[in-house]
Amino acid sequence: MNNKILNITNLSKSFGAFKVTDEISIDLKFNEIHALIGPNGAGKSTLIKQIVGTVKHDMGSIILDQEDITDLNDVERAKIGISRTFQVSSIIPKFTALENIVLSLLERSQKTFQLFKSLNSNSKLFSEAKEILLQIELEDRRKVIASELSHGERRKLEVGLALAMKPKVFLFDEPMAGLDETGTKMMINLFQRIKLNSPILLIEHDMDAVFALADRVSVIVYGKIVASGTVKEIKANPIVHDVYLGYEIT
Amino acid sequence: MIKERFFNKWVFLLLLSIPAIGIIFNEPYYITLATKVIILGIAGVGLNLALGYGGLISFGHAAFFGIGGYVAAIMSYHALNEELLFEIPLAISGSSEMLIIWPLAIVISAFFSLLIGLLSLRTSGVYFIMITLAFAQMLYYFSISWPSYGGEDGLSMHMRNTLPFINTMNPLNFFLICLAWFFIAIFITSKLINSPYGMALQATKQNEERVKSVGIETFKVKLIVFVFSGAITGLAGSLYADLNRFVSPSMLNWHTSGEIMVFVILGGIARLYGPLLGASFFIILEQTLGLYTENWQFWLGLILILEIIFARSGIMGLFDKKNKL
Ligand SMILES: Nc1ncnc2c1ncn2[C@@H]1O[C@H](COP(=O)(O)OP(=O)(O)OP(=O)(O)O)[C@@H](O)[C@H]1O
Ligand SMILES: [Mg+2]
Numbered sequence: 001m002n003n004k005i006l007n008i009t010n011l012s013k014s015f016g017a018f019k020v021t022d023e024i025s026i027d028l029k030f031n032e033i034h035a036l037i038g039p040n041g042a043g044k045s046t047l048i049k050q051i052v053g054t055v056k057h058d059m060g061s062i063i064l065d066q067e068d069i070t071d072l073n074d075v076e077r078a079k080i081g082i083s084r085t086f087q088v089s090s091i092i093p094k095f096t097a098l099e100n101i102v103l104s105l106l107e108r109s110q111k112t113f114q115l116f117k118s119l120n121s122n123s124k125l126f127s128e129a130k131e132i133l134l135q136i137e138l139e140d141r142r143k144v145i146a147s148e149l150s151h152g153e154r155r156k157l158e159v160g161l162a163l164a165m166k167p168k169v170f171l172f173d174e175p176m177a178g179l180d181e182t183g184t185k186m187m188i189n190l191f192q193r194i195k196l197n198s199p200i201l202l203i204e205h206d207m208d209a210v211f212a213l214a215d216r217v218s219v220i221v222y223g224k225i226v227a228s229g230t231v232k233e234i235k236a237n238p239i240v241h242d243v244y245l246g247y248e249i250t
Numbered sequence: 251m252i253k254e255r256f257f258n259k260w261v262f263l264l265l266l267s268i269p270a271i272g273i274i275f276n277e278p279y280y281i282t283l284a285t286k287v288i289i290l291g292i293a294g295v296g297l298n299l300a301l302g303y304g305g306l307i308s309f310g311h312a313a314f315f316g317i318g319g320y321v322a323a324i325m326s327y328h329a330l331n332e333e334l335l336f337e338i339p340l341a342i343s344g345s346s347e348m349l350i351i352w353p354l355a356i357v358i359s360a361f362f363s364l365l366i367g368l369l370s371l372r373t374s375g376v377y378f379i380m381i382t383l384a385f386a387q388m389l390y391y392f393s394i395s396w397p398s399y400g401g402e403d404g405l406s407m408h409m410r411n412t413l414p415f416i417n418t419m420n421p422l423n424f425f426l427i428c429l430a431w432f433f434i435a436i437f438i439t440s441k442l443i444n445s446p447y448g449m450a451l452q453a454t455k456q457n458e459e460r461v462k463s464v465g466i467e468t469f470k471v472k473l474i475v476f477v478f479s480g481a482i483t484g485l486a487g488s489l490y491a492d493l494n495r496f497v498s499p500s501m502l503n504w505h506t507s508g509e510i511m512v513f514v515i516l517g518g519i520a521r522l523y524g525p526l527l528g529a530s531f532f533i534i535l536e537q538t539l540g541l542y543t544e545n546w547q548f549w550l551g552l553i554l555i556l557e558i559i560f561a562r563s564g565i566m567g568l569f570d571k572k573n574k575l
Contacts, residue, residue, distance in 0.1 A: 052463065054463075074462055074463070075462050075465060075466065075468075078462065078464060078465035079465040083463070083464070090457060090460045090463075091457070091460065092453045092456050092457050092460060093456055093457070094452075094456055095453065095456075099449065102449065103449055103450065103461070103464060103466075104464040106446055106449065106450060106464075107464060107465035107466055108465075111446040112446060112447060112450050112466050112467075112471075113446075113470070113474075114445055114446045115441075115442060115445055115447045115474070116441045116442070116445055117445055117446070118441075118444050118445060119444055119446050119448065119449055120444070122446065125446075161460075161464060164464075165464060165465065
């Protein structure tokens, strides 16, 4: 009946008297990238945390693929198909890049609670993980301990961890922050491909990337969505110009 | 890893040589000492599973050690006086068969680990340390105030529990029995940590938030390791009771938890054979320095401090620089 895979209604969260997200309604349609932009401290990351369930909402509802997941906890939500990247890279520091990806494959392949079978005998897990590393162009770095990866490589690994889960939706929190030009290009290409399987809610400060990628853009300021539309509409919106005072929107 | 394996072999050979020396010079005391090291090593292997690989700093493993010990002693006590252990709901009598006592010690300490784990694993950090300590101390005070089994004075066993065809009173036999258990404990530990589950476990130790975000129930991961950990330490407790033919509340005391933790830290956290090395070192210090001063633990403390400052990965780490998972 509808073409929305993720539907968020009136999601609110206050820390004390401070409303970080204020009755936010936002949705994701199949095959799209919906960008969420806004100034620092607007509540973007907090919104993601509420969608994944690590921050408890005060009010509102979250529907994923026709199912009300508002009362599920973070692990349950991850299991049924929400995967996210962290704004500040969060990886398993002493695992190699490859092992990080394998970890992310465990749950989907129902291996997490195999207690006595050797991990190394699960060659399928490792070959699948290698394929994912290929997609994020980290294959040649697969044996490197994650804590020794460069900042940019860690950003890619973050995305790889999300990819491995084959979720219903992706929530990416500034995946391109700190990437060089080739890195950003790679991400743009990758996102354009993966959105065909699972749509992406994309938080990003890099406006060029946003405008290149987004099918829709929403602007959040002080916890409220102040504008929403296509790239063209957003570029023409005077409110957005006010918010991004100083930033040339061309 | 090659180096660590090589080193493990030497530790193992050294340990075997002690009872050999004991036999040659007719000094059974050495055999008993080596047996003690092995048993304490098993207790440490148990704790290492939770602490080393799971990052769960349990300060209450004396609870499981003591429970295992009391299971062995109480069963043998009832076997001797032929009183029933329970009449309701089932009539259960005592037994002096190790083949009955071991599984029972494992199951009961696993059950207590499950219970304590369910209640304490919701917390982490200092709170987890305090809660596990509190549970163990509860059991300690309970054992003191429970007169049926000796209360504060503890409970003696008139003889060691038995195995078919093997004279367990022979020190060498009992040493070999404990050694077999040690290897079983090592085998289970290495199976666990090298499985997909072991990967989830070691990842949880490093970054629980990340592990949850990929859909893994970290609570369940931690609970499972806590139960295995408690069960292994419990089994060690039952062997310890048989070694000494005596149990007392001191097995449940926080000192014991601390000592098991010292074995793990001394030997090297998350090293398979680390706890055995730690226990050996501990007993050697006790047997040598202990001859000269009652305050030998002062020197132990000093060594621990030096280790934590200079050699984080324990004695094992000095020999094997390779960073382990
Ligand atoms: N746990 C918390 N307790 C109190 N205040 C918080 C908490 N988490 C976030 N905030 C506040 O909520 C506001 C929104 O934070 P959030 O991280 O969602 O912003 P953001 O839009 O992601 O910003 P940025 O672009 O800098 O990442 C900030 O002012 C922040 O200080
Ligand atoms: Mg943010």
